[in-house]
Amino acid sequence: MSIVDTQLTSVQLVGLRDNGLITKEEVAFITGDLLIAENSITSSRRVVGNATLLAEVSNKRVLRG
Numbered sequence: 040m041s042i043v044d045t046q047l048t049s050v051q052l053v054g055l056r057d058n059g060l061i062t063k064e065e066v067a068f069i070t071g072d073l074l075i076a077e078n079s080i081t082s083s084r085r086v087v088g089n090a091t092l093l094a095e096v097s098n099k100r101v102l103r104g
Contacts (some may be wrong), residue, residue: 075087
């Protein structure tokens, strides 16, 4: 069985950057049940957290009044 990497949308990537979970040089994707950040320049990878973390970040919205 092979694990497939799932790409994130640009909105999800912006949310991760806004919350300080990834840097502007990094992209993120889901592999298995992990959220992985990969540096676009050095190709180094690191585990950001569980994929469920993405749902928590996506549900936070700024209310403007």
